[in-house]
Amino acid sequence: MNGTSSEEQLLEFLYACPVGLIECDRAGEIAMMNPHAMQHLLPLAGPRDSSNLFKALEEHAPELRSIVADYGPATGKICDGHRIFVDLGPGRRAQAPKVLGCTVMKLGVDRLMVTLADISEQVVQEERLRQADSWFATLVDGTNEYAALTITADGLITSANACFTRQTGYDCAAVTGRNLADVLDTDPAGAALRLSEQVKIAGRDGWHLQEGWQRRADGGRYWCQRLVVARSDHADDPRPSGFSVILRDVPGREGAAEDMRRLLTCDHLTGASNRRHFSQIMEREQTHWREVRQPLSLILLDLDHFKTVNDTHGHPVGDILLRRVAEVCTMLLPPRGVFARLGGEEFGALLPRRDNDQAIGLAEAMRTAIGAIEVDMPRGPLTVSASLGCATLDEAGGSIDALIALADERLYAAKRAGRNRVYRSDAHAA
Incomplete structure (x- = not known):
């Protein structure tokens, strides 16, 4: 077989391969990319540089750069099936999330081979199987x-067994006839679905299972598995006529579950919430806003001239700054506030029950705290500043997409006005 035919066969393989293949260097500069990789990567890159893997994935997988940088061996598998959760804009939230599996192999000192594959359906099935496996495992697991x-x-309670009283502290007779959500709900400090939301999903899918903190009548809490199963009294009517709810007290499981929660919800580099988790919380708080009409505000912040920091001092120094920013901003959050890394040097803070004036006040505090950060360098301390924009869900007409767009518009208005400031309209000017 001559060299030309080998090259032709290789090209045929690259074009026919059902998995995205990318060859790049450690800095992410792409040398080769097959058509399937283009189909996955180009929509995610948007206006960013699609010729650099890390820049193209900055919005959806900012942690990938540091995962590669932290890998020490000269060759080997850096990550296997690392999951990248994708939201391609309005309309996607009503669907199951698109998930890409990313595997990175280090072939040499400055050569990486990357595969990208759509594993969305696999993830949905895994979640259902994991729930079922978790449930049945507890039958023999203490x-x-x-x-x-x-x-x-x-949602009205029609019956409850004696164990319900022993487990929760609520009297069975006293709760009969009351609404389940009024009697028993998840710990409001946690991120689990409310029981009423579980019931809604069970009505759609037939059943739903989750673990999380559960409140007792005396205010204490315990780690609980909650299974909600739809019941139908009429075979010819698919709509549920009621539900069965099972609560299990699972001692000793909260530690492992908390580790898994951090893995799935936190940014790899900074420890702040990741983009996917932040999006889920926004959707949940949007539902609360519709029900009770309490304020909901969003702060978006972007570090000024951060590319210059990376170019001048290197990404390890930039990573230190990103971690410090997450630390100081998280410390300023009010109860139920959530701080997230949304991509690169962009962060967001979601503030339930905080109006626009309160959001602007917190944004100013964050700007000041970020400006006070110093990283020791040979030529003196390195500092950074941030530009911030705020918006409320009321202003956005109840739309999450409009809320993000409005806060983002104000963020860049702050940059155009000179950076290192919080955007203020004439109505909120100091």
Whole structure:
């Protein structure tokens, strides 16, 4: 076989391969990319540089650069099936998330081979199987007895067993006829779905299972598995006529579950919430806003001239600054506030029950705290500044996409006005 035919066969393989293949150097500069990789990468890159892997994925997987940089061996598998959760804009939130599996192999000192594959359906099935496996594993894993309730389609409790009282502290007779959400709900400090939301999903899918902190009648909490199963009294009517709810007290599981929660919800570099988790929380708080109409504000911030920091001092120094920014801003958050890294040097803070004036005040505090950060360098301390924009869900007409767009517009208005400032309209000018 001559060299030309080998090259032709290689090209045929690259074009026919059902997985995205990318060859790049350690800095992410792409040398080769097959058509499937282009289909995955180009929509994610948007206006960013699609010839650099890390820059193209900056919005959706900013942690990938540091994962590669932290890998020490000369060759080997850097990550295997690293999951990149993708939201391609309005309309995607009503669907299951698109997920790409990313595997990175280090072939030499400055040569990487990357694969990208759409694993969205696999992730959905894994989640369902994980839930079922978790549930049945507790049958032989030190699980305490279970509390059982039945509720109507409207959520009214029709019966509860004696274990319900022992597990939660609520009297069975006293709760009969009351709404389940009024009697028993998840710990408001956690990120788990509310029971009413679980019931809605069970009505759609037939059942739903999750773990999380559960409140007792005396205010204490315990780690609980909650299974909600739809019931139908009529075979010819698919709509549920009611639900069965099972609660299991699972001692000793919260540690492992908390580790998994951090893995799935936190940014790899900074420890702040990741983009996907932040998006999920926004959707949940949007639902609360619709129900109770309490204020909901968003702060977006972007570090000024951060590319110059990376270009001049290197990405390790830039990473130190990013971690410090996350630390100081997280410390300023009010109760229920969430701080997230949204991509590169862009961060966001979601502020339930805070209006625009309160958001602007917190944004100013964040700007001041960021400006006070110093990283010791041979030629003197390195500092950084930030530009910030704020918006409320009321201003955005209840739309999450409009809320993000408005805060982003104000963020860049702050940059155009000179950077290192919080955007203020005439109505909020100092």
